[in-house]
Amino acid sequence: MNAPAVLLIHTPDGPTHVTAPAPRETWSALARQDPRTQVTQTPAWLDCICATGPYRDASRLYEFQDGSRLVLPLVGRRQRPGWLDAEESWPAGWGVGGPLFQGDVSPAKARVVLDDLARRPVFRTGVRFRPGDEDVWAGAAPVSLRQEPHMTQVLDLDGGFGTVWMGRLRDRVRRDVRRAERSQVEVEVDTTGRFIPPFAHLYEHSIVRWARQQHEPLALARWRRRREFPMRRMEAVASRLDGSCAIWMAWCAGEPAAVIVVLRHGACAKYWRGAMNRDLAHPVRAVPLLHRLAIEDACAAGCRWYDMGESAPGSSLALFKAGFGADNCSSPRYFRERLPVTAADHWLRAAVKRAIGFRDA
Structure with missing residues (x-):
């Protein structure tokens, strides 16, 4: 250097x-x-x-x-x-x-x-x-x-998990979480990278689902998604963040059903990536449960914000995050090119x- x-x-x-x-x-x-x-x-x-x-x-x-x-x-x-x-x-x-x-x-x-x-x-x-x-x-x-405008959705954790649970999460999200807690879904969290292989498995499942939802040829979707997020990126982040990369994995009948990746630094927790096998995860509401547990964990660690990442305004993803009480925040990009x-x-x-x-x- x-x-x-x-x-x-x-x-x-x-x-x-x-x-x-x-x-x-x-x-x-x-x-x-x-x-x-x-x-x-x-x-x-x-x-x-x-x-x-x-x-x-x-x-x-x-x-x-x-x-x-x-x-x-x-x-x-x-x-x-x-x-x-x-x-x-x-x-x-x-x-x-x-x-x-x-x-x-x-x-x-x-x-x-x-x-x-x-x-x-x-x-x-x-x-x-x-x-x-x-x-x-x-x-x-x-x-x-x-x-270049961008919108990021951020959940305010002020007041602790009790305040977030009762005052910011919407009724439908709390119902989904309670349904998940009554189901047979099992949740584990790992900060060593051990869950990267099942994450990759679920990410491939999600590519197929996203392609179908977006009316995109599957070959094009796989090429584009793998180029945008090669698995070596997940491996690098898990290995270099020294325990600050938590992979939350939900299992149904021993099969990986859903996963979210949450990164942490100081007062900020950040939902970074997620994937699921919808056939397994949706009936038991595994994804809301994973976020609920990650949010509670962030509150216990003294975090002040739970950043749920970028969303397109009005999209189904934006509506899902809004259910957790996440606020829409502008996070623009400024650039110059010749x-x-x-x-x-x-x-x-x-x-x-x-x-x-x-x-x-």
């Missing part, structure tokens, strides 16, 4: 020092100090990305005149010339990134960071903000950065969907 480069940015509020890549000890310290840090904003998450794709550490540490510090997680592409490079936080499929900081970020400091990002001499640069960060950063974004590749990609995907009669679930 090359030694970090230290740059100087002159701003109206004084000089700002920028170190790239960000020193790990500083990044880790800020991740502990910022109470809203998600696991996807940690150095360990960057290591997972770099271990499973052609990426390198491009993170940036900003040290302001008043002594405050901010880390922006970023990865670039290995072995690409600068004009073809992409520096992002994060690449598609890796969730939210965004800056880490202690205390409040002033609009002036936010503008320094986003102006620096917009000036990077690369083909594309972008950052996906975590829920709750939009207000300050949206107002500071230069006109050269385009906004050619309109993103727009062309969206157009091509839409054209393919129209051609095959694709239906968003």
